Amino acid sequence: MKRKTFIASLALLATLPFVSCSKSESKGKLTIALLPKSKGNQYFVTCEKGARAAATELNADFKFDGPINSDPAKQNEIVENWITDGVDVIVAACENKDSISTALKKAQSAGIKVVTYDADAQPDARSFFCNQATAEAIGEQLMDSAASVTGSEGEFAIITGTLTSANLNEWIKSIKTQQAAKYPNMKLVDIKPCDDQKDKAQQEATNLLSAYPNLKAIVSVTSLGVPGAAEAVKQAGKSGKVKVVGLGLPSENRAYVKEGVTQAVILWKVEDLGYLAVMAGAAVAKGELIPGAKEFNAGKLGTMQVDGDNIVLGKPFIFTKENIDNFDF
Amino acid sequence: MNKYFRELTVAAALVLLMLALAVFAPHFFQFQPFISRLTSQMPALVAAIGIALVIISRQIDISIGAQFSMCAVIAGVTAASGLPLGVAILAALGAGALMGALNGLLVAYLRLPSIVVTLATMAIWQEALRLWQQGRLLALPAGIKWFGCDQLTGQTIVISITFILLIVAAWAMKNLAAGRFIYATGTDAEAARLAGIDPQRTTFGVFVLMGILAGLGAVLNLVQSPQIQPNCGDGLELKAIAAAVVGGVAISGGRGTLWGVLLGMLLLANVNPALTHFHQPPYWEKAIQGLVILIAVMADGLRSRKNQP
């Protein structure tokens, strides 16, 4: 009985690949799908708000899905599911550059337009890359901020998200380049990952403070590292003596910035990045944005410059004590 | 002497590490960073105490990370809604007790295997929390940090609570009947029953206690910073189980001391700080911890082999 049931069910399942039901399509409307690096990260949740607003403006259908842990296969699987759904545009932030490119290329050969944001894929896996700022600009800004608050001399350490993150590593490289070029009296002493955990960032910063007694600044390239580092500096009684700067959300760092623990929080208008990426993706799908274009119309952002295959949102924005209350994300 | 050989070897390893730090990186022992570091290790230690009891009673609980996160968020939401800190603490402990009771019910009374039950409840709590909170950092009202006291007092409170818990638990395991019941149930549940002990009630109680300790750990973590990250308990079960195992708690049940757990936790938790202070790259941490666990486990195996006829 058992074996017969089993074989029967296997036979049934084996017929499934050959069964095909017609896909339902919504004619005329674009379907845009947004992929974050991680759904649980407030930064990407904020991007999604802007992206959704753009989709609404364009009267397009909007899909949003992302991984919830660090399994590298998850982003690929989500993209492949969207290929089945027959979406028109995929807008992706890439966690594992090479593996996601495999899936994005498949999407492109299925006729789906691909645009990346925040973290790029391989250049031939997408039409355009919407960068919040160039990696160089981000790294330079971080380094400049660190230098300006330390008088351009002293030891500093970096807190990063994970050691494997390609775009974080690019920003770190650019920090090092800027330091070598303009601030020879500053020295990078350590780089510690916090696994995107605020509490771990706090512990790492505590250790950095005691392991490097001459530390003058902590720079965080990940948003969860800034409040963690700031709390560590505060608890060590070194507010103002060891400066904290980093990429972070104003809402998560407001208190520290106002208290003077964190000197500068650098970011960009995160919602605008999501908005821009969706606008670009739709423009590519509609044929309004083609390779070689120098600019395109990005809705309420106006005319955006196109530099080769990169679209840059603008320069990083620095949130300080003076302006941080004006922002709500 | 032979009875505590295990705990003494871990203590020796810890002492060696501390000596190396004293010689090559004396800044490790500066007062404020040392206390801050110790305070941040207390929540995991509380969880490790709980998991040690679970393991001694011959069960396992891999859902404690999810319980920790859930209790932290419940406490945070309670506090953020304006209720006093005491209510938030009770909410956390209560939530932990309930989650523990669910595990206990399934394992003790329905006799389901604990590894799979806690695997299932871990998935349920973890995903439910993600649905609910979606990664937002939760801001806490001002009176929560350090229990409303200044930093040093707060740190002293956290460390004291943990050590008092450790001392009381260690004493209870040795002297209270309930403690002996846990050892007995873990050694041989059938024999325990014949001796008049109710192994089901004991096992149920251990899981409830584990839940309460997960909640306590969450509270001790909560008071150390002004914001909570909803997935703050990620990876806790591994840390706690590793600390217990390295500290001599036997997975086959019936053996282990809480002092060993303390030593195991201190040893493993200081691998990363040691790497930082020796100015070494951080990607060695997991390999070193894995090696420590394997060495501890192998030492156990070799010793029991020697003792076998």
Added chain:
Amino acid sequence: MLARHEVVLVLVILVEVLLFQALGRNFLVGRNVSNIFRHSVEIGLLAVAMTPVILTGGIDLSVGSMMGLCAVLFGMMVNAFGLDPWLAASITIAIGAFGGGINAVLITRLKLPPLIVTLGTFSFFRGLAEALTKGAESYSNFPASFLALGNSDIAGLPAQVWVFVVVAAAIWVLVHHTTVGRSFRAIGFAPEGARYAGIPVARNTSLAYIIAGAVAGLAAVILVSRLGEARANAGIGYELLAITAVVLGGVSIFGGSGNVSGTLLGWVALAILNNGLTRISDYRIMDQPVASVARELSGMLTGLLLLAALAIGAATKSLAVRRARLQSLSKSPSNPINP
């Protein structure tokens, strides 16, 4: 009792299929069905390889980390040393077997509990992978012929599914039709009894762990081929998913009972659940389309399914025991309890 569990699973699968086809879009299209299996081959491999281990009453928590280590070593061999990918794949499988051998020695020679040993190797293998790549490096640029393994179809089914079918069939034959394989259940049921019956317990148990390691190596190669990238974080969390499939399939976690077909059904049920929820975009839960929270929902449902499977298994077992006891009581001639 075993047959009943599998019948229930088949029913669960049928319900899932009907439900997702009714509520979702593009569920039973060829591409999606292909994806269902293609995305879950690695976990399926780990699950069937874990079955002999669990049958012996043991467990292997290190298979996911072994995947990470094997992926990294494979990438190194092809990228850094320029080896032919198929040669490198064979070496990788051998490395996996060796890793399984480490577990086996610690468990059988030193008589250490499998949970703890594999917890240590879980940490250690992943740690090695991270140390070797300094956490950051990854390997890509694999030749197209190799990438075809993970991304192309053979005779209508994804290529790696054929590999999986071969491996699953081999393990099924091993467990159910060879003396070595049949000893697994005996060892799990009563290790001392098995020893007295002349079964080479240490040797056979070791084989189970070595197979698990080797298959983890194979799964790593397939994953790298599917993604086109080899990185230290490959396989994170897969061991728990594999164990879930095995237990769902009716294999007792204590060892001694269960079969490979149960594991396969459990795996299929989970694979369909994980995919099917992403197809439902017309219905909302907590103010979001189901498809957007598919991952969280499938995690919770998997947990609930697991508890249900356990509870049903325990209930049927205790019913059967009670029935057997009643039968034997009523048959015995002089019954002190029920004269």
